[in-house]
Amino acid sequence: MDENNILVQDLCKNYDNFSLRNVSFQVPRGRIVGFIGENGAGKSTTISLILNELKKDGGRIQLFGKDHTDFSVRENIGIVFDNCNFHDFFTARDMEKILSGVYKSWDGALYRQYLDRFQIPFTKTIGSFSKGMKMKLSIICAMAHRPKLLILDEATTGLDPVVRDEILDLFLEFIQDEERSIFFSSHITSDIQKIADYVILIHRGQIIFEESKDELIYNYGIIRCGKDKFATLSPDDYLISRETKFSMECLVRDRESAKRNYKNVVVDPASLEDIMLFYIKGGCL
DSSP states (O other): OOSEEEEEEEEEEEEEOOOOOEEEEEEEEEEEEEEOTTTTSHHHHHHHHHHTTSOOSSSEETTEEEEOOOOOOOOGEEOOSSOOOOOOTTHHHHHHHHHHHHHHTHHHHHHHHHHHHHHHSSBBBGGGGGGHHHHHHHHHHHHHHSSEEEESSSSSTTTTTHHHHHHHHHHHHTSSTTTTTEEEEEEEEHHHHHHHHHEEEEEETTTEEEEHHHHHHHOOOOEEEOOHHHHSEEEOOOSEEEEEEEEEEEESOEEEEEHOOOOOSEEEOOHEEEEEHHHHHSSOO
């Protein structure tokens, strides 16, 4: 059995004003992979290509070891976008009738269990739901046929922190089955930081890094110092530098090493958001 539920190699897609260029990454079984980047970086385009909603111009995409155009892979994928796409006049009961006819593996008992857990009414129209309730229903519908892969495109955007926390806990439960994976695109880096095993950063249609989340959070750091002290730093000891109003800041891959080498500067931990912003806004790659 293939160890990756998603394998993307040298993926290309060209538009007049934007291109995905040689995008490669993998989503292993049993792992949550966060996909981050600024708006317009290529996240949604990549997901649309994986789902065969767009035609690629080059490269290879495999799902569960099969070509992504193989219709049989659809049964094992649950998909959630940033908006609920169900008609307002439908109910949760209607959605069960529809989706149980789409997925052979639909589990009605699991669906009802999720509805009860998240207090989603069975017979009220979806148009009467709050945004949080609509997103919960979208996620429940994506999970009730017991897929091996969840693909989430900004699925927690616009939700309040309590609802987001409930949903993130559900994702962590889902991944306890080590055959399953989650590919989670979001610009809310705190959500990715909480649950992801690996993080992929895409910027202007290119993959900047694909790394373990723990490696990023526990090892990366930020040197903060004046311009005089910055002049004493070796360029080999930092990845990117940027000038602020009052100081210089440098992203380093190994903050403990930076502390040892430069005892007269401040070296702070770097959050996932810090790291992303350094690559997108700070210095030159």
